[in-house]
Amino acid sequence: MPAVTLDRPWIEFDLGADMQVLSWAVNRPGLVTARRILWREVRNSDLPRDLDVTEWFACELSARGGGDAVAFLTSRDVRRYCEAIAEVEGVHAHAVATVGLSNAERVGSRMDYASRNWGTINVALRLSQGLTQAGLIEAMSIAVQTRTAAVMEAGIDLPSGTATGTGTDCVAVAAPAGANPYAGLHTATGEAIGKAVYQAVHTGALEWKTTNRRTADA
Numbered sequence: 001m002p003a004v005t006l007d008r009p010w011i012e013f014d015l016g017a018d019m020q021v022l023s024w025a026v027n028r029p030g031l032v033t034a035r036r037i038l039w040r041e042v043r044n045s046d047l048p049r050d051l052d053v054t055e056w057f058a059c060e061l062s063a064r065g066g067g068d069a070v071a072f073l074t075s076r077d078v079r080r081y082c083e084a085i086a087e088v089e090g091v092h093a094h095a096v097a098t099v100g101l102s103n104a105e106r107v108g109s110r111m112d113y114a115s116r117n118w119g120t121i122n123v124a125l126r127l128s129q130g131l132t133q134a135g136l137i138e139a140m141s142i143a144v145q146t147r148t149a150a151v152m153e154a155g156i157d158l159p160s161g162t163a164t165g166t167g168t169d170c171v172a173v174a175a176p177a178g179a180n181p182y183a184g185l186h187t188a189t190g191e192a193i194g195k196a197v198y199q200a201v202h203t204g205a206l207e208w209k210t211t212n213r214r215t216a217d218a
Helices: 053-064 133-154 188-211
Strands: 003-007 010-023 030-041 070-074 082-088 091-099 121-127 170-175
Touching: 010 091, 010 121, 010 133, 030 053, 030 170, 053 070, 070 121, 070 170, 082 188, 091 188, 121 133, 121 188, 133 170, 133 188
Parallel strands: 030 070, 121 170
Antiparallel strands: 003 010, 010 030, 010 170, 082 091, 091 121
């Protein structure tokens, strides 16, 4: 069964079985097969400007025995992760999110964060519904749309308007391989995605806005 384990600076999301996972994560991006998704908490001091981050992260994962995992980097305190589970017509969606907004952006604009701390939103979503690759891509589109709605409704104001995300967000969607090619907003799968991802990201965004906006813990 899916399970989330906190072992700071790591979070491990055990998907319960090998699944197809679509993401642009630092480790194992693209469409891969994986059993787990990992987060590694980092500070700015962990990632000096001349560091090869991909190589460094591969070493960190290897030391943990996690080279097989799809894996994120986050500057958010991993103890503040949020998770939500939704069920619609028998389709289960389980979302886990870390939400930092210190480098929030509004889509279509770009701010200068060169001298500031960097945050990120990392979302992992596990679906029970078996999907084709096309269905998995549509599921990703719904998860990203939901992330954006959740951030906008948290009301992070920028000079360019309301924030829609950060410059370093990442989403990973996991599902069994199956015959269903659809996961849009008119489907039970799409509704379950929206419910779970929205709750996890919106809760995290409101917590960050309330308690951490002026701190280095992004």
